[in-house]
C-alpha cells in the first residue's frame with residue numbers, strides 16, 4: 001500500500017545516504033528507495049579516497065595545499081568544461097566533508113598524492129585501503145541511528161507530479177508490486193549510467209564494446225526519471241574511461257597504485273607515458289599500445305605500504321615475479337627490454353627527473369623484487385554528465401528554471417567534473433552535494 005514521508009530519496013549510494021542523514025537530522029521523515037539488494041551502489045567501488053583541500057589532516061601532516069589549487073587542478077583536469085559555480089561549491093566544502101565523515105567514524109587520516117593533483121590531497125583510511133566501503137558503512141550506521149527507512153529492492157519507476165511540483169515516486173518492489181510514496185520533495189541520487197551500454201552508446205557512438213567498472217545498478221534510471229519530469233541534461237557526452245581495469249572482469253585498480261610508485265610497461269617491456277597524467281590521457285596512451293593492454297609494475301616494498309595492492313594480490317589479480325626475467329615472461333616481452341626499462345627508471349628516480357616522460361613524484365625505484373604485475377586495459381568508469389542542477393541541487397528544467405520539489409546529487413548530475421573527473425573527486429562530489437540536497441530539501445519543505 002502507499003506510503004508517505006516528507007522527503008523520498010531515490011538511491012542508497014553515498015549521495016542519497018548523505019542527503020538522508022542531513023534531512024533526518026533536521027527532523028524530517030525520510031524514505032530511501034534502493035533497487036539493488038545491497039546499499040552503496042558505485043560508492044562501494046570507490047577504491048581511491050576523497051579529495052579535499054585545507055583539511056585538518058593536511059595541516060597535521062604539514063601539507064601545503066589551497067582551495068584555489070584544488071579548483072585549478074580540477075578545472076584543468078575537466079578541460080575547463082566544469083560548471084565553475086558547482087566546482088566552487090565542491091572545493092570550498094571539501095574539507096568540511098572530510099571532517100563530517102570522520103565525525104561519523106570514517107577514520108580518513110592518511111593523505112597522499114593522486115593523478116591530476118598538484119599536492120597530496122586524497123584522503124583514505126590510515127592503511128591506504130579503499131574509501132568507498134568505509135563511507136557506506138558509516139552512513140548506513142548513522143541512518144540506522146536516525147531511524148531512516150530504506151526500502152530495499154524497490155525501484156523508482158516515475159516521479160509523481162502535482163501542480164507542477166514533484167510530489168513523490170511510484171515504485172515497484174522485488175515481488176512486482178507497485179505502490180506510491182507521497183512526499184513533499186524528491187531527491188534523485190540514483191548514480192550514473194556506466195553499466196548501461198545502450199545509454200553509453202546512445203550518447204557516445206565511439207564507446208562500443210568496453211567493459212565497465214560499475215555495479216549492475218548503474219543504469220541511468222535517474223536521467224530518464226528526471227527528463228520525464230522536465231529536467232535538462234548537462235555534459236551528458238562526457239564519459240570517463242578508467243585507465244587501469246582488469247581486462248577480463250572490469251575490476252578496477254586504484255590510481256593510488258601509480259601515485260604510490262607503480263609504473264606502466266607495454267607488452268614490449270617499454271614505458272610509454274607519465275603514469276600520473278589525468279585518466280583520459282593515460283587511458284588514451286594505453287589504448288595506443290598493442291592490444292590496448294599495459295602492465296602495472298609494483299613490488300614487495302609497495303605491497304607492504306599499500307593495503308589496496310595487498311588486496312589485489314590476495315584476490316589473485318597479480319602475477320608474482322621473483323626476477324625481471326620473470327616479469328618479461330609475464331608480459332611477453334624480451335628480458336633485455338624489461339631490464340633496460342627498469343634500469344632507466346631507477347636512474348630517473350635517483351636523479352629526481354624522468355627525462356623520458358616527465359613524471360614527477362618519483363618515489364619508488366622498483367629496483368628490488370619480488371614484483372607484482374597487473375595486466376590492465378581502460379574500462380568505462382564514470383559518467384560525468386547528467387541532470388542539470390544549480391548550486392543548491394535544484395534540478396533545472398529545459399526552460400532554465402528550478403523544478404519545484406525536485407533535487408539531485410551525485411553521479412546522476414552533470415557539470416561538476418567537466419570533461420574528465422579527477423580521481424578522488426567522486427566521493428567529494430557525492431558527500432558535498434548529497435549533504436546540500438538533504439539540507440536544502442528539508443529547509444524548503446512547505447514552500
Ligand code: ADP
Pocket residue numbers: 010011012013014015016033034035036038039040041042043044154155156157189190191192217218219221222409410411412430
Ligand atoms: P552516487 O555515487 O551518486 O551516490 P551510487 O552509484 O553510489 O551513486 O548510488 C546510487 C544508488 O541508486 C545505487 O545503489 C543504485 O542501485 C540506486 N538506484 C539506481 N536506480 C534506481 C532506481 N530507479 N530506484 C531505486 N534505486 C536506484
